[in-house]
Amino acid sequence: MTKPQPQDDVIQVRDLVNRFGTQTVHEHLDLDVRRGEILGVVGGSGTGKSVLLRSIVGLRRPTSGSVHVFGQDLLRLSPDQRSQVERRFGVLFQNGALFSSLNIVENVAMPLIEHAGLTRMEAHALAGVKLALAGLPAGTETKYPSELSGGMVKRAALARALALDPEILFLDEPTAGLDPIGAAAFDQLILTLRNALGLTVFLVTHDLDTLYTICDRVAVLSQKKVLVVGPLDDVAKTDDAWVQSYFHGPRGRAAEEAHEREPSPEVK
Numbered sequence: 521m522t523k524p525q526p527q528d529d530v531i532q533v534r535d536l537v538n539r540f541g542t543q544t545v546h547e548h549l550d551l552d553v554r555r556g557e558i559l560g561v562v563g564g565s566g567t568g569k570s571v572l573l574r575s576i577v578g579l580r581r582p583t584s585g586s587v588h589v590f591g592q593d594l595l596r597l598s599p600d601q602r603s604q605v606e607r608r609f610g611v612l613f614q615n616g617a618l619f620s621s622l623n624i625v626e627n628v629a630m631p632l633i634e635h636a637g638l639t640r641m642e643a644h645a646l647a648g649v650k651l652a653l654a655g656l657p658a659g660t661e662t663k664y665p666s667e668l669s670g671g672m673v674k675r676a677a678l679a680r681a682l683a684l685d686p687e688i689l690f691l692d693e694p695t696a697g698l699d700p701i702g703a704a705a706f707d708q709l710i711l712t713l714r715n716a717l718g719l720t721v722f723l724v725t726h727d728l729d730t731l732y733t734i735c736d737r738v739a740v741l742s743q744k745k746v747l748v749v750g751p752l753d754d755v756a757k758t759d760d761a762w763v764q765s766y767f768h769g770p771r772g773r774a775a776e777e778a779h780e781r782e783p784s785p786e787v788k
């Protein structure tokens with residue numbers, strides 16, 4: 521008989537506390553992220569979704585508690601060891617965060633030159649592949665971020681996040697500011713990339729359509745912790761005022777009905 525295997529978690533957050541002065545954002549927060557899943561993280565404004573993401577990727581030292589990514593605590597590693605782990609994940613921040621003084625291909629090539637030691641020519645060739653993977657039309661490589669639409673900037677930033685072939689992709693509000701058609705296309709791109717590359721995706725979002733269309737599990741941040749985490753249908757039944765008004769308010773019902781009309785065949 522096969523011995524049951526422990527859950528294959530790539531991220532483990534335990535007893536996390538984050539305070540800013542007298543404000544407590546997280547109090548004893550626990551969360552596991554499973555290999556290969558798309559986890560949607562939701563919660564009211566200011567519940568600490570971005571602070572959680574920043575704590576996991578090592579950009580913020582929590583007040584207390586622990587965060588392990590691939591079993592390693594980033595804040596306890598030497599700079600070299602840390603850089604090895606950081607190469608295994610890519611981050612797409614809310615505003616895209618491209619360098620305005622570099623054109624698109626230079627933006628994507630930068631991590632390949634800095635972290636993978638490629639020559640400029642090699643990095644530009646590979647950056648072109650990543651841009652195509654992210655769905656950037658040919659001819660946009662030499663444009664500057666200010667010359668592209670919001671949707672294209674997101675795709676370019678996604679290409680940069682994918683530059684080093686990460687195993688985990690962190691996305692902070694990826695569809696914010698996109699029109700519904702652009703947002704739906706971006707959702708499909710994330711799903712396709714996860715399915716093709718086996719990525720694990722940690723996705724902070726307010727977008728109900730994204731949750732219904734591509735997320736395997738949803739984590740709700742409320743009352744300074746993860747109030748509930750699980751498949752969306754289970755989470756939506758939680759007896760909590762915010763959960764009920766979010767999932768069963770007019771926008772929640774519209775997203776659910778749209779999903780029932782056109783369920784995504786690709787979600788695991």
Ligand SMILES: Nc1ncnc2c1ncn2[C@@H]1O[C@H](COP(=O)(O)OP(=O)(O)OP(=O)(O)O)[C@@H](O)[C@H]1O
Nearest residue numbers: 540543545563564565566567568569570571572726
């Ligand atoms: N560097 C900081 N200094 C002080 N307070 C901060 C800092 N970063 C975040 N906060 C506070 O922590 C709280 C959580 O912020 P966070 O950006 O994580 O919320 P969020 O859930 O992502 O919100 P939104 O959905 O509006 O983006 C907010 O009250 C914010 O003001």
